Amino acid sequence: MPNTGAPLEVIAASLRRERERAGLSLSELAKRAGIAKSTLSQLESGSGNPSVETLWALGVALGVPFSRLVDPPTPRVRVIRAGEGPAIYSERAHYTATLLASCPPGARRDIYVLNLEPGAARESEPHMPGTTEHLVVSAGRVLAGPREEPVELGPGDYLLYPGDVPHTCQALEPGTSAVMVMEHV
């Protein structure tokens, strides 16, 4: 469920936050971005519906990526011990996925720790279009990737593959574990 919240208030808040963090005055930022300071004033006050070019110029002048202005910020510190955290089991494939960092507003990726045992492969149907998966093996050996062209990986190996096509993930040794970053770009 992307696009949470009303964009205009978020933009207003983000704009003011980023500007103050940069230590710029409203006038100074407006000058650097090449827009009228009246425009910026109205934007920060929540009134107004900026065009993309205006927002873009502000993002450049602030030195922050565009999306920082339209998505709210993120939390602070968190620890999830091994074995803790929300886990997803699959008895069919001896498969455990622990969700470490779900996709909060402002991010577009999930981070999992996978614990796999040899046996039936975990066959995944396509996810949301545009998804890509990053896999880094911590221990053991896995056979993973697109269903037509899987790749065998060992400890330290890294694999990038599209998540919006059928793909597979299978342990080749006991005690296999890996880190997966699922990206919803």
Place this chain on the structure above:
Amino acid sequence: MPNTGAPLEVIAASLRRERERAGLSLSELAKRAGIAKSTLSQLESGSGNPSVETLWALGVALGVPFSRLVDPPTPRVRVIRAGEGPAIYSERAHYTATLLASCPPGARRDIYVLNLEPGAARESEPHMPGTTEHLVVSAGRVLAGPREEPVELGPGDYLLYPGDVPHTCQALEPGTSAVMVMEHV
């Protein structure tokens, strides 16, 4: 270097790409998004400078996050074997960071594999404001986190901490390795 390329052509291309992927006609999408199809037509043709509300409505109707429309897409499959790939060394701290997936347009995260040996801690100065770091330990033990409140982690443990304040990372056992996701939200 955020915000590459002119936004309007990117938006035009993204809009058409996402619409065709969703199997929607221009008229149908316009109706679902609650905007005039003439507006959408001009947007996809590259002319026009849409307001945020317009783009937002289109993002919702397409079921894609806002930023997908303003940033270009991503590649396909890649493998980086353990020991390969661009590595960053630090003889002071017995520290090796291998960049697996840099931050291409469309993504806002870097993925590293860290190989650490006990010794001097790696002290990091703050990165770009808004950066957060995710750390998953593969083997060994590490002491990492904000400089004032570091956390000790073992295999499978996960840690989230802000990257825009001073932080540290130190191996407590030989042969320590971890996966780090540096996020530039």
Place this chain on the structure above:
DNA sequence: TCCAATCGTTCGGCTTGACGAACACACCGT
């Protein structure tokens, strides 16, 4: 005290994005 500079706000104007209707075109069933 007074002046100058900077802050952020508010007020007419010009420009432009968004809308709806009309348009040409392609396809399908009658």
Place this chain on the structure above:
DNA sequence: ACGGTGTGTTCGTCAAGCCGAACGATTGGA
């Protein structure tokens, strides 16, 4: 052949974003 429905386009009108200037408020120095 002929309506009928779908596509995506172009045109004129209206509303709104953006701009520049003027404004009151605050600060610091002469």
